Amino acid sequence: MAIDQSSAVVGTDLSRVEQSYRMKRAKKAALAAFLGGMLEYYDFFIYATAASLIFSHIFFPAGDPTITLMASFATFGVAYVARPFGAIVFGHLGDRLGRKNTLVLTLMLMGGSTFAIGLLPNFAQAGYLAPALLVSLRLVQGLSAGAETAGSSTLTMEESPVGRRGFFPSFAMSGISAGIVLASLAFIPVAAMEETARMSWGWRVPFLLSVVVMIVAMLVRRSLEEPEVFEDEVKAQAGDAKEKLPFLLMLKTHPAQFFQVSLMSFQCVTNTLMQAFGLAYAVSVGIPAATMLVVSIVGNVLAIFTQPLSAYLSDRFGRRPIFITGILSSGVLIWVYFWAISTSNIALVFLLSIAITAGSYAVSNAIYPAWFSELFHVKVRYSGVAIGLQVGILCAGFTPMIATVLVGGIPANYGPAAWIVAGSSIVAAIGAIWARETFKTPLHELGNRVE
Numbered sequence: 001m002a003i004d005q006s007s008a009v010v011g012t013d014l015s016r017v018e019q020s021y022r023m024k025r026a027k028k029a030a031l032a033a034f035l036g037g038m039l040e041y042y043d044f045f046i047y048a049t050a051a052s053l054i055f056s057h058i059f060f061p062a063g064d065p066t067i068t069l070m071a072s073f074a075t076f077g078v079a080y081v082a083r084p085f086g087a088i089v090f091g092h093l094g095d096r097l098g099r100k101n102t103l104v105l106t107l108m109l110m111g112g113s114t115f116a117i118g119l120l121p122n123f124a125q126a127g128y129l130a131p132a133l134l135v136s137l138r139l140v141q142g143l144s145a146g147a148e149t150a151g152s153s154t155l156t157m158e159e160s161p162v163g164r165r166g167f168f169p170s171f172a173m174s175g176i177s178a179g180i181v182l183a184s185l186a187f188i189p190v191a192a193m194e195e196t197a198r199m200s201w202g203w204r205v206p207f208l209l210s211v212v213v214m215i216v217a218m219l220v221r222r223s224l225e226e227p228e229v230f231e232d233e234v235k236a237q238a239g240d241a242k243e244k245l246p247f248l249l250m251l252k253t254h255p256a257q258f259f260q261v262s263l264m265s266f267q268c269v270t271n272t273l274m275q276a277f278g279l280a281y282a283v284s285v286g287i288p289a290a291t292m293l294v295v296s297i298v299g300n301v302l303a304i305f306t307q308p309l310s311a312y313l314s315d316r317f318g319r320r321p322i323f324i325t326g327i328l329s330s331g332v333l334i335w336v337y338f339w340a341i342s343t344s345n346i347a348l349v350f351l352l353s354i355a356i357t358a359g360s361y362a363v364s365n366a367i368y369p370a371w372f373s374e375l376f377h378v379k380v381r382y383s384g385v386a387i388g389l390q391v392g393i394l395c396a397g398f399t400p401m402i403a404t405v406l407v408g409g410i411p412a413n414y415g416p417a418a419w420i421v422a423g424s425s426i427v428a429a430i431g432a433i434w435a436r437e438t439f440k441t442p443l444h445e446l447g448n449r450v451e
Contacts (some may be wrong), residue, residue: 022161029159030171033152033369035217036107037175039150042213043114043141045183046206047079048276053191054203058122059131064434078135079142080397086146087386094147094382095246099155100224102382106151107221109144111214113137118207136209149176150386153369158227158378158443160370163315166439169369170311173362177300177307180275182213184297212298229443233378247387250369250380253276253450256434257375258388263431264323264372265392267364268328269399270425274337277417282341285411287349290292295350299357306358307366318439319371323432326363331425333360338414345405364428374438377447392428 072224086106094102123130133227152172160168186206193202251258275296282292314322333356340348367390399420406416438446 007244019161022159026156026159026161026164028220029152029156029224030068030168032103032217032221033156033172034175034178035213035220036103036148036152038173038179039107039111039210039213039217040145041176041179042183042186043110043179044145045180046186046210047114047117047138049183049187050203050207052267054199055134058124058203059120059159060123064110077397078138079145080394082139082142083146084387084390084394086143087150087390088146088383090147091145091383091386092153092246094151094154094386095380098226099158099230099382100221100226102147103151103155104218104221105149106144107214107217109140110148111210111217113140113144114207114210115214118204118210139148141263146390147382147386149369150372150389151382153159154373154382154385155224155227156383157370157373158447159231160165162442165374165443166311166314166319166367166370167308169373170308170366172369173307174304177303180300181297181304184293188293207432218269221346226250229378246380246383249450250376251309253448254376254380257436257447258384260431260435261372261375261384261388262391264368264428266395266424266431267323267327267330267361267368267428268392269396270327270334270356270361270421271365272396273399273403273417273421274334274353275363277403278337278341280404281338281347281407281414281417284409285341285344287341287344287346291346292349295353296357298350299354300340302354302358303362303365306362310363310366313368314367314370315439318437319367320435320437323364323367323371324362324429326365326367327425327428327432329360330356330364331422334421335418339388342411342414371435371438374441374446375435377450379450381447392424396424398429 001358065244090102090106114137117134120137121130126133149172153169156169156172157165183206186209190198190202190206201214263274279289279292279296283289310322310326337349337352337356340352372385372389373381402419403417
């Protein structure tokens with residue numbers, strides 16, 4: 001009897017050790033996802049800010065300010081075109097060579113290209129070579145961004161313990177919110193500089209500082225291990241040739257899931273339109289840009305904490321109901337938000353911005369890293385998430401321009417912009433209703449059968 005009790009104790013201890021080990025891996029994966037998301041969106045926002053305030057003056061020949069600003073924004077948009085190609089390339093590598101090594105590569109490309117932008121010569125120094133180099137580095141940023149979130153979400157979901165697969169991947173989204181805050185704070189002292197200093201060297205500082213985040217993220221990411229579920233799949237294929245094109249295999253075996261993710265990815269339109277068009281619209285009606293910047297910072301600081309909470313709720317009550325609640329709430333609240341801007345009601349703008357950024361949008365945004373990953377089989381998971389996600393992101397990239405044209409500079413005509421968000425929310429909700437509920441599905445049973 002004593003022997004049986006001893007065996008039971010040993011078995012319990014081993015179980016606790018294993019649980020502790022798995023939890024440690026999950027936390028490390030979540031930290032790596034957080035830092036990767038922070039670097040990605042720190043880079044994204046300092047580039048967006050520099051494109052609107054700096055680059056039109058230093059990277060292009062003197063001329064019509066409107067034309068040079070359009071050229072500057074064109075370099076910003078190049079990354080959106082490159083993202084789908086990055087999703088295909090790195091999704092392929094992630095499903096064939098492993099999650100960890102692919103994520104190390106995307107991090108190096110993102111951080112390295114951002115740092116290099118801070119070293120570029122201006123037009124006066126290098127002529128047309130200057131904008132050519134800027135576009136080239138922006139393309140590299142877009143390629144790496146096309147797979148960063150998908151890869152970190154996939155790896156973290158696969159490392160997460162049962163019942164917490166929503167919670168840990170959500171830290172990739174909290175990292176994105178932190179990156180937005182960090183980028184905003186980095187440009188505040190630059191904006192306060194004397195113009196000559198800002199244009200000559202001040203703008204370079206935020207780009208060069210990105211190397212700090214990259215080094216920290218790299219150290220964490222290099223210490224990761226491949227998820228066991230992926231390693232098991234590699235061993236199972238040891239005697240067989242690996243699938244040469246995971247992208248095509250994904251389309252063959254998971255066509256419904258691919259379209260579901262593509263539809264649900266339209267949830268990102270809310271944030272893109274608020275951050276880009278919302279800022280320009282607010283300034284056009286007389287609300288100071290600095291005020292909107294503070295509103296954005298406060299909302300994103302709170303979102304760092306509300307997103308893991310939302311993901312935790314999806315582990316308790318399911319992905320579908322929480323996601324749909326968040327996305328449809330954004331589609332409704334956006335009307336009040338734009339109305340508040342049109343009337344210059346700063347207090348209400350502040351309240352509604354936080355309600356969306358840290359509330360409704362945070363709810364849907366926190367859930368997709370886990371849910372999208374759970375819809376695919378391990379063999380094609382990276383490709384499925386990366387490529388499906390880019391459909392909504394690519395469309396979102398054009399919504400600020402479309403909204404600007406439709407609103408036509410008329411403050412009271414905010415309806416078209418609100419309809420873009422509301423319509424995108426409905427599209428995302430349709431994808432969510434169609435998609436399978438996965439929060440209780442065992443890890444090895446996720447996705448469709450793949451031979």
